[in-house]
Amino acid sequence: MTRIETDICVIGAGAGGLSVAAGAVQMGARVVLVEGHKMGGDCLNYGCVPSKALLAAAHKAHATATAAFGVAAHDPAPDFAAAKDHVQGVIGTIAPVDSQERFEGLGVQVIRAHGRFISDTEVQADDTIIKARRFVVATGSRPFVPPIEGLDAVPYLTNESLFDLRDRPDHLLIIGGGPIGLEMAQAHRRLGSRVTVVEGAKALGRDDPQAAALVLTALRAEGISIVEGAQVSAVTGKAGDITLTTADGTRVTGSHLLVAVGRAVNVDGLDLEKAHVDHDRRGVTVDHGLRSTNKRVYAVGDVAGGPQFTHVAGYHAGVVVRSIVFGLPAKARHDHIPWVTFTDPELAQIGLTEADAKARHGDKLFVARADMAHNDRAIATGQTTGFVKVMVVKGKPVGATIVGPQAGELIQVWALAIASGLKMSAISGMVAPYPTLGEVNKRAAGAYFSPKLFDSPWIKRIVRIVQRTGRP
Numbered sequence: 001m002t003r004i005e006t007d008i009c010v011i012g013a014g015a016g017g018l019s020v021a022a023g024a025v026q027m028g029a030r031v032v033l034v035e036g037h038k039m040g041g042d043c044l045n046y047g048c049v050p051s052k053a054l055l056a057a058a059h060k061a062h063a064t065a066t067a068a069f070g071v072a073a074h075d076p077a078p079d080f081a082a083a084k085d086h087v088q089g090v091i092g093t094i095a096p097v098d099s100q101e102r103f104e105g106l107g108v109q110v111i112r113a114h115g116r117f118i119s120d121t122e123v124q125a126d127d128t129i130i131k132a133r134r135f136v137v138a139t140g141s142r143p144f145v146p147p148i149e150g151l152d153a154v155p156y157l158t159n160e161s162l163f164d165l166r167d168r169p170d171h172l173l174i175i176g177g178g179p180i181g182l183e184m185a186q187a188h189r190r191l192g193s194r195v196t197v198v199e200g201a202k203a204l205g206r207d208d209p210q211a212a213a214l215v216l217t218a219l220r221a222e223g224i225s226i227v228e229g230a231q232v233s234a235v236t237g238k239a240g241d242i243t244l245t246t247a248d249g250t251r252v253t254g255s256h257l258l259v260a261v262g263r264a265v266n267v268d269g270l271d272l273e274k275a276h277v278d279h280d281r282r283g284v285t286v287d288h289g290l291r292s293t294n295k296r297v298y299a300v301g302d303v304a305g306g307p308q309f310t311h312v313a314g315y316h317a318g319v320v321v322r323s324i325v326f327g328l329p330a331k332a333r334h335d336h337i338p339w340v341t342f343t344d345p346e347l348a349q350i351g352l353t354e355a356d357a358k359a360r361h362g363d364k365l366f367v368a369r370a371d372m373a374h375n376d377r378a379i380a381t382g383q384t385t386g387f388v389k390v391m392v393v394k395g396k397p398v399g400a401t402i403v404g405p406q407a408g409e410l411i412q413v414w415a416l417a418i419a420s421g422l423k424m425s426a427i428s429g430m431v432a433p434y435p436t437l438g439e440v441n442k443r444a445a446g447a448y449f450s451p452k453l454f455d456s457p458w459i460k461r462i463v464r465i466v467q468r469t470g471r472p
Helices: 015-026 041-045 048-065 080-098 100-106 179-190 209-221 310-326 354-364 376-381 407-420 424-428 439-454 457-469
Strands: 002-011 031-034 109-111 115-117 122-125 128-137 141-143 171-175 194-198 225-227 232-238 241-246 251-254 256-259 263-265 297-299 338-341 346-351 365-371 387-393 396-404
Touching: 002 015, 015 031, 015 041, 015 100, 015 128, 015 310, 031 128, 041 048, 041 080, 048 080, 048 179, 080 100, 100 109, 128 310, 171 179, 171 241, 171 251, 179 194, 179 209, 179 338, 194 251, 209 225, 209 346, 209 387, 209 396, 241 256, 297 310, 338 407, 346 407, 354 365, 354 387, 354 396, 365 439, 376 439, 387 439, 396 407, 396 424, 407 424, 407 439, 424 439
Parallel strands: 002 031, 002 128, 031 109, 128 297, 171 194, 171 256, 194 225
Antiparallel strands: 115 122, 122 128, 141 263, 232 241, 241 251, 338 346, 346 396, 365 387, 387 396
16 A cells, blocks of 8 residues: 655546646645546546537537528538547547646646545545645536436436437437537437437526527527426437436437536545535535545545536635635635527626526616617628627625626626626727627627716706816
8 A cells, every 4th residue: 555645636637637737736835636537537537528519519510501691501411420529539639638647747646547536635546545734625526417317227328428429310209408418419410310308397487588598599490399397207228219207208219318417526546434424415515615525635626516517616716715825715606607608609607697687686677688689790791690798786796797799708707797896887888899799798888888878867967067168
């Protein structure tokens, strides 16, 4: 048995774990990184990276198949296997940044084995015992597979196996109408598959209803069948012939099945009890500084029980590095975390939705809105579906919803504003280049001030006085 003593032991080489390891070791800490599966975690291998690469291939196919601006449509005849080659190529290009070789080059000791706690101060990975001053649990999450009758008897896909497909599904069934389900629905539809999405409640139910409705309308216009309020009660069939039966007896048959109903955190097998680390189905129980009930153990990313996004894991890593490397107080907050559904149109959100803001702030809330239909760049490119909606309280944005082209890029202005406590005047005072989609954010800020300026009798009275008495 080999024994190692170190400053920091990180369990999990996904986005959060890698960020902690890289940051800590480059600042002089001794770091051991334990990973029992793939370097880069879910995001690189099964999540954000491959899904956006597949969506990019699908976008190319859709653009070719769509007539616009006097350019005739052409049958793109998508090569599904070639699209998957693109996906693997993107993963391969990014992988070296997350590789064992790179991190060992930085000075991190990488152990490729599953780690588990054996005491308050020790983790065992195969035949190595690591004793550390601080531990960071960064084990992420995995696809949640619901207990549906018959599901275990038929072949089904999750995001961990979907990207291995080389042959295009004839008819892809998707259980789950959240971001993952709808992104993959659109990607496969544009690459030539028939697609049916079955959602037990409301598709995109966590998002602003007005914004979600625009996305769902666009997906249905492309030929995707989206069935809402239909809980799947049973799954039957075999490879190539799978049938979903809903609670009301409706039956839908397809060739392939993707299960996309959420995520389950990876705490199994860590033996957290032996380290006196409290946890539940949501993850490790942590305080505002991401420290667990064992003061030596921290958690970041999905396993910390908060929003399950790669950028949150990276943000958590910064909070933890500040605490365990420099010994400085650091707290995590989540009110400034944006998220994006990368459908076409995209849907982005930060902070409070309109409904949440009304419930929390009541009459103090002002909702400022600007439509893509009034943005000259959107008009020029034929992408006028969508809007920006900003929830404002006492002159400061507390939330923003954007649906439309490049919503994930446009939301970043509001991410900066909310993170930095900026007022709407900061956005209205910004000079945006013309013509850009970014002008829509400035227009939304202007919509907040317009009633105060144009509808105020006092402003008009002051202007009349100035015009009568002011110098030319």
